[in-house]
Amino acid sequence: MGNRTQKNNHSSLLRIVIIYVLILVILAILFRSTNLRYKATFEGDLKWEATLYFNESGGKSDSVIFGEAIDANDGPPADIYDSPRPPVPPPPYIYAWFDDGLSPPFNTLLKDFRSYPDIYKVWNLSVQWIPSDYVTSTSITISWNISILGNSEYTSVILYDDEGNLLRDMYIQNSYIFTCTAMTPQSFKIICELPNNPPETPSKPSGEIDGNHGTSYTYSTTTTDLDGNDISYFFDWDDGTNSGWIGPYTIGEICSTSHAWQSPGTYNISVKAKDVYGDESYWSPYLLINMINRAPNTPNNPSPVNGAIGVDTNTALSWIDGDLDTGDIVTYDVYFGIINPPPKVISKQSRTSFTPYLNAETTYYWQIIAWDNHGAFSTGPVWLFTTKSSTGPGPSPPEPNIAPTSNASASETVGLVDSILKFDGSQSIDQDGYIKDWSWDFGDGTQSYGEIVTHTYSDSGIYNVILTVTDNEDAKDDDSIIVTIGIANNPPSNPIISGETSGNKNVEYQFIATSTDKDNDSISYNFNWGDGTTSTSEFLPNSIAYAVNHSWASAGKYTIGVTATDNQTTSEQSEIIILIDAHYLGGIGYVIDIDEDGIFDIFYNKTTAIETAVKHQYDETYLIDTNGNGNWDYTYKQTTETIVPFKGKTINEIPWTVIALILVALAVISLIIYFYKKGYF
Secondary structure, eight states, X not given: OHHHHXXXXXXXXXXXXXXXXXXXXXXXXXXXXXXXXXXXXXXXXXXXXXXXXXXXXXXXXXXXXXXXXXXXXXXXXXXXXXXXXXXXXXXXXXXXXXXOSOOTTTTSEEEEEEESSOSEEEEEEEEEEEXXXXXXXXXXXXXXXXXXXXXXXXXEEEEEETTSOEEEETTTOOEEEEEEOBTOOEEEEXXXXXXXXXXXXXXXXXXXXXXXXXXXEEEEEOOOOTTXXXXXXXXXXXXXXXXXXXXXXXXXXXXXXXXXXXXXXXXXXXXXXXETTOOBOOOOOOEEEEEEOOOOOOXXXXXXXXXXXXXXXXXXXXXXXXXXXXXXOEEEEEEEESSSSOOEEEEXXXXXXXXXXXXXTOEEEEEEEEEETTSOEEEOOXXXXXXXXXXXXXXXXXXXXXXXXXXXXXXXXXXXXXXXXXXXXXXXXXXXXXXXXXXXXXXXXXXXXXXXXXXXXXXXXXXXXXEEXXXXXXXXXXXXXXXXXXXXXXXXXXXXXXEOSEEOTTOOEEEEEEOOOTTOOOBEEEEEOSSSOEEEOOOBOXXXXXXXXXXXXXXXXXXXXXXXXXXXXXXXXEEEEEEESEEEETTTXXXXXXXXXXXXXXXXXXXXXXXXXXEEOTTSEEEEOSSSSSSOOEEEETTXXXXXXXXXXXXXXXXXXXXXXXXXXXXXXXXXXXXXXXXXX
């Protein structure tokens, strides 16, 4: 009896084991089917692929595959598209592979897929011939299907040798034959390029067309880019200055900036645009503006007040004035005497005061005319005052006049051709009267008059500038200064930058900058990597490119800024943007993969600079909350690169196909249990 019970127990245990094995087999089949579904999705992410065939004269052959996929990366690290080469056969054989600098077993790739899209990609190809005797060379033909390459987005696919020599235009010729030395790998590069379209010509700047110099005005423009790149703008203000590059902005986003002109006149404003690859548009149509000069304020608030009586004979005259146009130099003509209208006694002094010699019991008339440095003037009214009676002894005999002292030391003495220099004679003095005239000889055949004046030289050189001052007794004195005028150094051109625009953190990428200098000066390049670090090159011969590597420690969007200097002047900054473990989402921002697991974790809102979480779905769909309010705003489909406003409920974490398969598995298990209880097994 005990043996029978034990036998029945063993039989029951065996049945249970069989049931569990059947369950595991069914689940394995079901989930294998699920994996096949995802494999199909993976295949659907490929944008194009091409096969290279290698055939040698003895009949041996090999092949490798390269192409692009939406969700591939350019390595390292390796991704699901990187297929390592299988083990080598016995000699003789051809062994071809791609090398992306990955670790084994991915250091020799059978398949090498790069991220999509881009305008510039490089595949590193190696071919090795292993003969039976390990010595004999052979002839190898590399061939490809031109029409398959035509499925890519590139307009140029070139086969180069390792030294950069062009071997074949792969869109025109479909093969290349070379002699392959035994045992020594031959290196090649396949470089694909899509000529980048520069931005469209920006719209004519919009803003005020009539204004006043010295006042800031705002001007706006916008444009588009056929390649969908962000855009920067550069305004030329037609006064020898510019805005520098402003941006980047998204397509259609309005760029606005302000400027103040320092001199009156008409100006033609124009603007150009460039994309993140440095390609520039044509200049926009001109906007003609007119900056008007306003005359100085009318002199007012005299001291002594108009009509004053009993004025002390030691009184200094003063007034108030000003100019509405910021930056103008204002000087004053002083009219003074005992007749009306009074005669002019001082021409264009800079001070708002005047100390004349006054007699007692005398009525004096005086008037001020204010001038700016652009020739505009305003005339004050004629004022009068009467001095008080004398209580002391009569006037003393006049003392001999002391000549004035000319002093031009407050002037600018170094400048450039066509630049404005300021000449200042305000340090000149007269001990016993006042200076009534300042006369400037600039040493280039021109003169000017006034206590403070400006001048522009049209030629370089060394000039002897003479200031002659005249006092109220017509005594004169001269002072001279040496002014050196040089030719402005031309800054290097804005650097052209090439390099990757996307990548992974802690991986070094190479960037190349090139600039030219009109003066043929040597050039040094400065890279600002956007992560708080910089790199500066040594001085290189004019137009020689500089290559430098850099890696980023954190995921995100980085703007790389590059300037070139000839050690005298510096170019405007050129910029290129690189996304590190990140991806653009249209014009609203970008998503970031913080932990390098291939899944995006954070959304960065370009407008608000707010970072919010994203929700990843099984079918490579992400839900985006752009403002952090807890509600989903967009649905982003990574495989199709589409982003649409979110509608409906959150997608289930588990696809419905997986749920259906699980239900089928449960039904099968239930049937097995049912038949077991009925004694069918």
